[in-house]
Amino acid sequence: MTDSIEDKLKSMNLSLPPAAKPAGSYVPVVQTGSLLFVSGQIPMTPEGLQYVGKCGAGMSIEDAQAAAQLCALNILAQIKGTVGSLDKIARIVKVNGFVNSTPDFPDHPKVINGASDFFVSLFGEKGKHARAAVGVANLPFGVSVEVEAVVEVLP
Template identity: 60%
Template sequence: MNLVSIEARLQELGVTLPTPVKPVANYVPTVQTGNLVFISGQIPAGPNGPEFIGKLGADCDIETGRAAARLCAINLIAQLKGAVGDLEKVVRVVKLTGFVNSTGDFTDHPKVVNGASDFFVEVFGDKGRHSRSAMGVAGLPFGVAVEVEGIFEVA
């Protein structure tokens, strides 16, 4: 049984959730159907806009990519909280899909997306363990290094 609230765990990790980013195109940030919440892809955006610009295998190393993926995960949690109000309603992180802006010969996409996966386990414990896809892409919005989308089960 988890004795520490999710909000307290975030605080222990030094994370303050940002205000959820509003869509910049024709989509909604979250859709809930039944007990599943689907969250649109989140980029590594901070208070001053997109961060971690570049391609893995050219401009960014794996640790930079991991940091970008972690920031994507923070933004996913902010969207989730905005959608359901209380993070204690999270039953499970179901699935993440990570997109890595990378050169054609870069093959460490899973190591990069671990930045998000590891963060969800740090925050949610066993409820944070999830299925996942990690893939390389030729480009991402604003030239960011990583984008992550997620599916969450809530009570």
């Protein structure tokens, strides 16, 4: 018998944060058929916001990658809250990453690799996905990264 995704998270010394409540007029997840569209998640923990700052102006790539991974964990928390188990994830289909950065910051893809590499390490082939990584002038609450995803789930 294979380990569950949550067991694998534990072996990585990670755990799911509570699923965050919406900070605006939207829902965290919309399901249509077997696809979940997970709203943008920011680097939030039970202790509050993490990784506030701008890439290219004091936020290191390594810290921004950690922020992207935390966003990915929050995506998983939303999925678990919607379908009940991370083991229902059939595939990570698409990831869109937004990096709070200065106009001259060139490494948006490296930052969003924090989420992409995490999904691949957790799900293997099922974690490989299409992706966009873009720089933006600002993000909610001044966080460095926001990540959204489209995920296929099993019935």
